Amino acid sequence: MADTDLSAQIKNALADVEIPGGGDLASYGGLSDIIVTPGAIAFAIAVAPGMEAAFGPAREQAQQRAQALGGARKVMVSLTAEKSNAPKFGHGAPQPQGKTRVDGVKRIIAVGSGKGGVGKSTTAVNIALALAAEGLKVGVLDADLYGPSVPKLLGIEGKPAIRDDGIFTPHEAFGLKVMSIGSMLVPGQAVVWRGPMATSGLRQLLRETDWGGLDVLVIDLPPGTGDIHIALFQQTVVDGVVIVSTPQDLALIDAQKAIDMLRRMSVPVIGLVENMSYFIAPDTGHRYDIFGTGGAEQAAERLDIPFLGPIPLVMSIREGSDAGAPPVAVEPNGPETAAYRSIARRLLARVP
Numbered sequence: 001m002a003d004t005d006l007s008a009q010i011k012n013a014l015a016d017v018e019i020p021g022g023g024d025l026a027s028y029g030g031l032s033d034i035i036v037t038p039g040a041i042a043f044a045i046a047v048a049p050g051m052e053a054a055f056g057p058a059r060e061q062a063q064q065r066a067q068a069l070g071g072a073r074k075v076m077v078s079l080t081a082e083k084s085n086a087p088k089f090g091h092g093a094p095q096p097q098g099k100t101r102v103d104g105v106k107r108i109i110a111v112g113s114g115k116g117g118v119g120k121s122t123t124a125v126n127i128a129l130a131l132a133a134e135g136l137k138v139g140v141l142d143a144d145l146y147g148p149s150v151p152k153l154l155g156i157e158g159k160p161a162i163r164d165d166g167i168f169t170p171h172e173a174f175g176l177k178v179m180s181i182g183s184m185l186v187p188g189q190a191v192v193w194r195g196p197m198a199t200s201g202l203r204q205l206l207r208e209t210d211w212g213g214l215d216v217l218v219i220d221l222p223p224g225t226g227d228i229h230i231a232l233f234q235q236t237v238v239d240g241v242v243i244v245s246t247p248q249d250l251a252l253i254d255a256q257k258a259i260d261m262l263r264r265m266s267v268p269v270i271g272l273v274e275n276m277s278y279f280i281a282p283d284t285g286h287r288y289d290i291f292g293t294g295g296a297e298q299a300a301e302r303l304d305i306p307f308l309g310p311i312p313l314v315m316s317i318r319e320g321s322d323a324g325a326p327p328v329a330v331e332p333n334g335p336e337t338a339a340y341r342s343i344a345r346r347l348l349a350r351v352p
C-alpha cells in the first residue's frame with residue numbers, strides 16, 4: 001500500500017479516539033502530519049502545557065490504532081507540550097530540569113560541526129572505533145537526520161530488528177552497536193521530519209534501543225544548531241561534545257556558533273578536532289599543509305577550549321569510508337588510525 005494511503009487510513013482510525021474535553025483525535029488541531037516510511041510511522045500530538053497526562057490514554061489508543069494498521073512498522077506517537085515561557089540559557093546557567101541518562105549507557109559523547117561536509121560523521125565513527133580500541137564498549141547513534149551517513153561508513157544495511165516488546169536491537173559492526181535515524185527514513189523524506197517529529201524519533205532511537213551496557217555512546221549530530229540539538233541537550237545528559245572543523249576560516253566561524261550554543265545550554269565542550277588538516281602524499285608520504293594548517297588550534301585557543309588534534313586529508317579515509325571499511329578498523333597501524341587514536345585518548349582524559 002502506498003505510504004499516503006496508509007497515512008490516510010490511520011487518520012481515519014483516529015476518528016474513534018476520544019480526546020479530553022470532547023471531540024476526536026482525527027479532527028483535533030494539535031495532530032501533526034502522519035509520516036509513514038517503510039519502517040516507521042510517526043506523528044505527534046501537541047497539547048497545552050499541563051495536559052500531557054490527560055492526553056495519555058488518547059496517545060495510547062492512537063499508538064494501538066496505528067500499530068494495528070502499520071504491520072511490522074515501528075510506531076512513534078509523541079505528546080508534545082509547548083512551554084509558554086521558553087527556558088533561558090546563559091553562561092553558568094543551571095542545567096535545565098528533566099535531563100536524564102539513558103539506561104545501559106554510562107557516558108554520551110556527541111560529535112557536531114558548525115556546517116555540513118566537514119567530515120563530522122567520518123570523524124565520529126572513527127573516534128568510536130578508536131574508543132573501542134581502548135577496550136571500551138562503544139555504540140554509535142546516527143542522529144544526522146539530514147544526511148545519515150553512518151550506515152554507509154560502517155557497511156550496514158537494512159533496518160534494526162525490533163523485539164516483541166517494541167525495543168530495537170541495534171546493528172553490530174566492527175564491535176560497535178549501531179543505530180541510525182537513516183534506517184527510519186526514505187530518501188527525500190527528511191524535510192518533513194521537522195520539529196517534534198524529528199526530536200521524538202531521536203528520543204525513541206536513543207531510549208528504546210537495547211544498548212546492552214555501553215561505556216560510551218557516540219552520537220553523530222546533524223550539522224549546525226537545530227531542533228535535534230536543543231531537544232537532545234534539554235532531555236538527556238550529554239557528557240560532552242566534540243566539534244569537528246576544517247582549517248578554512250568559514251568553517252571555523254560556523255564552529256564558533258555551535259560552541260556558543262553549547263555554552264548557552266551548559267553542555268560541556270570536550271574540544272575541537274581539525275579534520276582534513278594536512279595532506280599526506282600517497283607516494284612519498286610527505287606532509288603538505290595545503291590549507292595553512294593550525295587554524296583550528298588557534299581558534300580553539302581563542303575560544304578557550306581544548307584542541308584535540310588534527311586528522312590528515314588522505315585518500316584512504318575517503319575510500320575506506322565509501323566502502324564501509326573505516327580506517328581505524330581495517331588499518332590499525334596506519335598513520336590516520338594513529339591520529340584518531342590520539343584524539344580518542346585526549347578525549348578520554350577529559351571525560352571521566
Ligand SMILES: Nc1ncnc2c1ncn2[C@@H]1O[C@H](COP(=O)(O)OP(=O)(O)OP(=O)(O)O)[C@@H](O)[C@H]1O
Binds near residue numbers: 118120122317322
Ligand atoms: N580526513 C579525511 N580525509 C579524506 N576524506 C575525508 C576525510 N574526512 C572526511 N572525508 C570525506 O569527506 C566527505 C564528507 O565526510 P562526512 O560525510 O563525514 O562529512 P559530514 O560533515 O558528516 O557531512 P554531512 O554534514 O553531509 O553529514 C566524505 O566523502 C568523507 O569520506
